[in-house]
Amino acid sequence: MISQTSFISLFHPDSRLASFGADWPLDFENVSPRKLADNGFVYLGNEDHVKCFACGKELQNWEETDNIVEEHQRRNECLYLNYLKSGGSAYDMDLKTALDIAKEIHRRTIVAIESDTADESDLKTHFNSSKPKGRPKKKV
Ligand SMILES: [Zn+2]
Numbered sequence: 001m002i003s004q005t006s007f008i009s010l011f012h013p014d015s016r017l018a019s020f021g022a023d024w025p026l027d028f029e030n031v032s033p034r035k036l037a038d039n040g041f042v043y044l045g046n047e048d049h050v051k052c053f054a055c056g057k058e059l060q061n062w063e064e065t066d067n068i069v070e071e072h073q074r075r076n077e078c079l080y081l082n083y084l085k086s087g088g089s090a091y092d093m094d095l096k097t098a099l100d101i102a103k104e105i106h107r108r109t110i111v112a113i114e115s116d117t118a119d120e121s122d123l124k125t126h127f128n129s130s131k132p133k134g135r136p137k138k139k140v
Pocket residue numbers: 040052053054055056057072078079080081
C-alpha cells in the first residue's frame with residue numbers, strides 16, 4: 001500500500017511499481033505490475049484493484065488479453081495518458097506536465113471535499129479508496 005507521505009513520489013513509475021507487493025494476484029504478461037506502473041497505476045492492495053495517480057480512474061477484474069491503455073482511456077480523460085500517447089517518457093516527465101497533473105489531483109480532491117464525499121484524510125490519502133464515503137467531518 002501507498003504511505004501517506006509518498007504522494008509526490010507517485011509521479012515516478014518505480015515508486016508506483018513498489019505498491020505492487022506480494023499480494024498482487026495476477027501473472028499476466030499483458031497486465032504486469034511493470035506495465036501498470038508505467039501507465040500510471042498504483043496497486044490499492046485489494047484483489048486486482050489499481051488506480052491511476054493522475055486521473056484517479058480505478059480499474060479491476062483484469063483479463064489476460066486486456067490492453068491497459070485502452071482500458072485507461074475508456075470514458076476518461078487523463079493528462080498522464082495523453083502525455084504518454086504524445087510520446088512523453090514515464091521516466092523523465094517535464095515540469096509543466098508534472099504541475100498540470102498535480103493541479104488536476106488537487107482539483108479532484110477539492111471537488112470531493114466540497115461535495116462532502118471526503119474528509120480531511122483525503123488530502124493525505126488520495127489513493128485509499130476503500131474507506132467509507134460521506135462520513136461527517138471531524139473537527140480537531
Ligand atoms: Zn489516468
